[in-house]
Amino acid sequence: MNLVQNEQPYHLDPSQKVIAAEVLANAFQNDPMYRYVIPNDEQRERNLIWLMRKVVQYSLLYGRVYIASGNEGVICWLPPGRAKLTTGGIIRTGLFTIVLRFGVSAYRRFHDNLSYTDQVHDHYAPKPHWYLWAIGVDPSHQGKGVGGKLLMPIISLSSNDGTPCYLETHNEKNIQFYEKHGFKIVNEGKIPKHGLRVWALLRDPQPLPLNEHSR
Numbered sequence: 001m002n003l004v005q006n007e008q009p010y011h012l013d014p015s016q017k018v019i020a021a022e023v024l025a026n027a028f029q030n031d032p033m034y035r036y037v038i039p040n041d042e043q044r045e046r047n048l049i050w051l052m053r054k055v056v057q058y059s060l061l062y063g064r065v066y067i068a069s070g071n072e073g074v075i076c077w078l079p080p081g082r083a084k085l086t087t088g089g090i091i092r093t094g095l096f097t098i099v100l101r102f103g104v105s106a107y108r109r110f111h112d113n114l115s116y117t118d119q120v121h122d123h124y125a126p127k128p129h130w131y132l133w134a135i136g137v138d139p140s141h142q143g144k145g146v147g148g149k150l151l152m153p154i155i156s157l158s159s160n161d162g163t164p165c166y167l168e169t170h171n172e173k174n175i176q177f178y179e180k181h182g183f184k185i186v187n188e189g190k191i192p193k194h195g196l197r198v199w200a201l202l203r204d205p206q207p208l209p210l211n212e213h214s215r
Contacts, residue, residue, distance in 0.1 A: 007069035009150050014060060020067055020074040021052040027073070027136025028052070033170035036196050037109045038102065050101055055134050058085070058093045063133070066153055068146050073137035075150040080128035080163050084121070109194065116191045117168050120200045124186045125166040129202075130154050132167035151181050158205050165203040175199060182206060 012020055025048040028034050029041075038044035059065045059076035066075050078084075090096050099107040125131070132154075137146045158165050167183065169175065175185065183201040190197055 009066040009068050009073075009075070009153065012056070012060065012065040012067045012074070016067060016071075017053060017056050017060070019071055020056045020065065021049055023067075023071065023074045023138055024052040024055065024076075024134055024136040025049045026138050027142075028134075031171055033113060033196060033198075036194070037113070038106050043106075047101055047106075051098070052134070054093050054095045054098075058089055058095065059133060061092065062086075062089055064154065066150055068137075068141075068150060070141075072141035072144075073135070073146040073150050075135040075154075076133045077154050078131040078133055080130060083125070083129055083131035083166070084118070112194060113191050113196060113198070116189070117198060117200075120168070120187050120189065120198075121166065124200055124202060125164065127164070129163055130158055130165045132165060147177060148181060155181060155203070158203065162205045164205055166201070168198055168200050170196060170198050172197070172199070175201070178203075 025045065028048055029045060034044055034048060038047055055076055056065055056074070059078065062082050063076060063078040065077075067073070085095070098110070102110060121131075132151075135147060135150055137150075155165065157163075165183070167178065169178070178201050179185075181203070183203040185199055186202045187200040188197070189200075
């Protein structure tokens with residue numbers, strides 16, 4: 001489904017899972033964390049498509065997924081009360097097979113990152129919150145406002161119901177984008193034993209400017 005680009009993002013239909021996963025995989029192909037976990041370009045491309053299919057599937061089952069009107073970008077949120085992955089969800093979506101897909105060395109790097117970010121997540125977002133698990137815009141459409149539009153449905157909901165939003169990023173270039181939309185850095189750290197940098201950002205619920213409501 002391709003709608004005109006000035007329309008707002010909409011809930012992803014399950015039939016669009018493959019499209020959504022491809023968009024996210026393209027967007028994260030050069031992300032510092034995934035380049036570190038899977039250094040080989042071809043392996044990273046294959047494994048990212050598989051992983052993003054699982055992320056989208058999990059988010060459809062337990063959270064919310066929005067896609068841009070022209071399929072240029074996708075965002076996956078996990079809601080308050082379900083902001084952390086569950087064993088049942090991991091089994092149901094097949095995420096538990098990640099070690100077989102990634103291989104032992106890559107999986108260890110992935111697991112070390114996840115262990116650290118989970119600890120930071122628990123510390124800085126202990127209360128019910130929305131967790132921004134993944135947001136990606138196709139590289140050919142970045143810098144055109146697509147990411148901001150993808151954020152708005154849940155940011156608007158958060159502002160109305162008083163629930164904060166939380167995320168991590170390994171890409172320092174993303175920080176200004178998130179700060180523009182009300183997120184603030186609550187932690188800057190490095191993955192132990194690896195040195196991979198990661199930032200945690202929290203957006204406290206706050207009224208939106210009138211121009212944001214009208215977008």
